[in-house]
Amino acid sequence: MNRRHGIVITLGLWLATAGAFATIGIVFRNGFPGPWFWCWLACVPVSGVLLSLVLQAAVTRLEARSLAGRWLRLAPLFLVVVLAQAGADHGFYVLMRALFGIKPVEGFIRGVSLNATLYVWLFAIQALVFELIAASDRAARNARNAEEAREAARAARIEALRNELNPHMLFNTFNGLSSLVLSGRNAEAEALLERLSTYMRACLEGGDAALIPLTDEIALIEAYLAIEAVRLARTPDVRIECPHDLSEAAVPRLILQPLVENALKYAVHPSRGAASVTVRAARDAGRLRLTVEDTGAAGASVPSGTGRGLSIVRRRLDALFGAAASLTTARDGSGFSVEILLPLSGADPEPGAQAA
Structure with a gap:
């Protein structure tokens, strides 16, 4: 997989996610949120990007396997990544409210569950993007390999045809050489x-x-x-x-x-x-x-x-x-x-x- 493209897309996706969260915060709070909200918002993409890179690395490592075989092995990691990001999000949310003296939020399991329903779709989109990048890279590699194979076959064919010419001329020359020797x-x-x-x-x-x-x-x-x-x-x-x-x-x-x-x-x-x-x-x-x-x-x-x-x-x-x-x-x-x-x-x- 083209790692650079995956990183760029991951950063873009998480920045877009942060922008969406900021828009929701402004709309539903009827005004500009407090500092704790922006600190929480700054932390969410950090853990998200790191976990996305873990998922990308796993997709790359299992790239040689079939799609079904790959995701049979990736499914547990995918669930762990989703729950880890949901937990990190809720943890940052509680921590920032506490640091700024805001009333803490109760219901850790409920908060993580709600976050998980959001992040499962977000990471699913990323996984799809990683698969598309990997498929594109495989297609490009296959095209290069096919072209190299065609070029090698073409070169071998040309060389074989060229090599047929020397025996063609040598046959006549050796016949002449034999005649010269026999005639003294x-x-x-x-x-x-x-x-x-x-x-x-x-x-x-x-x-x-x-x-x-x-x-x-x-x-x-x-x-x-x-x-x-x-x-x-x-x-x-x-x-x-x-x-x-x-x-x-x-x-x-x-x-x-x-x-x-x-x-x-x-x-x-x-x-x-x-x-x-x-x-x-x-x-x-x-x-x-x-x-x-x-x-x-x-x-x-x-x-x-x-x-x-x-x-x-x-x-x-x-x-x-x-x-x-x-x-x-x-x-x-x-x-x-x-x-x-x-x-x-x-x-x-x-x-x-x-x-x-």
Whole structure:
């Protein structure tokens, strides 16, 4: 329970009670009461506040139990609090009259009983307020816990999808490594292993980050292309166009590499190097547009963009950005292209924006 809110409400309720008692005293006494009345009135909220805090502490301590279970245990304390305040009220009343030389009031039991009928309602209202505060706090905690659970599940899903990409690329690399070893090309196999270790180190550095600067993603592509150059004994024709002001734009890690891999596998390799791949970054109405396109229409006998890598990229975008991101594919006479649109963040301001 939010203890501060409970204390503020308790003080407000007892001040309102004192105000009501003062109004009743003035009305029924046909004038301003004597000093003893105000001294008695000042004492009543003191004991009331203390007993209310005891009740609040008990409600907080038993908060984990069900409502019925909680009040089965709180009922005796509630009755004790009511009788204690009724007795304190009557005691203060008698004491102040005696101190100021006013005729004492007889009938202690009767006085306490009358007070109890009033205070049972007052403390019942407070108990209800405490329960409402506790329920509100529980709802807020449950909402936070649910959000944290959703975020953890979302992060785990994104990480699992990202981790599927490395085995996807490694399978092809190890096949190439095996071929090099079997054909006795040990120097090339050693170079491939060295490039592979560089690539994997780049993948693992900052692996917990869902988003990385675009320049780091391009570095991963370049590391992957270095592996392909050793494996195939030729450097793939891949052009990368990234404006300087977009180099720090935030993108999902390993979002472009599987698209480049698809383009090489389905367009460049079948054409024996005659085709090329272009990776392009640009602004698009306040968003980041990433394009991977190939010129391998003649050699692409396998439908480009229908592999596992593209499916994983699409699911990762959905998990990270939902409807704010999209992935589209297109084929024409010149080749196949994949276009990604996602929220633009982390990039430098658009040239001319500051001047405007």
